[in-house]
Amino acid sequence: MPPQLEVGGAARQLALDLLQPLQPSLDNFVPGRNAEALAALRRAARLAARERIIYLWGEPGSGRTHLLTALASAPRAYAWSPVTAPEQPGLALVDDVDALDGGAQIALFNRLNAVRERADAACVIAGPVPPAQLALRDDLRTRLAWGLAYQIHALTDAEKTEALAAHATARGVTLPTDVIGWMLTHLPRDMRTLVAALDALDACALACKKPLTLQLAKEALAPQPR
Secondary structure: OOOOOOOOHHHHHHHHHHOOOOOOOOOOOOOHHHHHHHHHHHHHHOOOOOOOEEEEEOOOOOOHHHHHHHHOOOOOEEEOOOOOOOOOOEEEEEOOHHHOOHHHHHHHHHHHHHHHHOOOEEEEEEEOOOHHHOOOOHHHHHHHOOOEEEEOOOOOHHHHHHHHHHHHHHHOOOOOHHHHHHHHHHOOOOHHHHHHHHHHHHHHHHHHOOOOOHHHHHHHHOOOOO
16 A cells, blocks of 8 residues: 655645656657657658658757657657668668758768668658758758658647547546646646656555645646745
């Protein structure tokens, strides 16, 4: 039987101990308006995509790094580097393409040329803006536009609210709407952290033998004054 804790310092410590954001995966990425991009990336992870060059762009926090990290667990995926042989089979992953120096840009240009010729190779690249707006070599920007380009849209608050409510329902948790509102206002806004916080609050409520209320959320996870 779990220990009965008073809500307060002990509950806060328990919640913080349990607050472990999920390892990024394609399954725990909440798609929102990104369902088409997510489907394309699932095909790319299996090296089954017709278009073998995929470019993802979006503002910080949109989820593009989550997706690149998730793809890294695919069986034949690897982090691309300028010294990688252009013809190497598998799924090459390139984040922050806008930061590549001149030599790296030439190496990526060669990689994308090779990908076009090989059925066993693919490349997923991520950056902050559409290909045409990247401060890169003209020929590399052209190659990036050869394949599929997707803007990764950050979830709206309404989409995050819906996703958190669905997650709570799947766990059999009664989640008041004011708790969700407080989480969106006071916690980091990425879904990995929000879902982890909800799971920690649920476990804390069970251990404390108390309902998951706004008061419990505040006492367990509210930022502490410095």
